[in-house]
Amino acid sequence: MIYAIGAVVGLIGGIKVYNKFSSGDPDTSKTAASWFGACIFLIVAATILRSFFL
Template sequence: MKVSHFLICSLLILSLPSMELLAQTPPGVEEFQEVESDMESFYVALSRLSLVTGAISGLLGGLRVYNNWQMGRHHIDVEVISWFGACLFLATVSFFLSGLYGVPLT
């Protein structure tokens, strides 16, 4: 009895590494990797869109402040700060997205 019990236990222990070779990858792993590469391209595009939107917003804000200055409105400090804050926020969002998802902007 002890010999057969010992043989069965030793066969089970020796067959454990070969069972790992027979195991299949879980379903959906390849799909997750494909979605990950797609999402990286989406986040790169979203980060660049945020930078472009910030640049356009800065140009429009500068033109609007210049126009108000030329029209004789000299108390434009709040408007300058708000446009600068918007551009700074959009630039920060771009770098935050690239850092959060580990996607370089280049």
């Protein structure tokens, strides 16, 4: 379930970064890094939670 949420968050983040990149916003790299970090956090958190409860 958390992996599916991570995939949706990744797609939304990709779209937002693309929109900022297309409009010429200079803050694109910061936005991309924050969305990528959020996706990595979701994957790591899901793995750690699964290891606790299995």
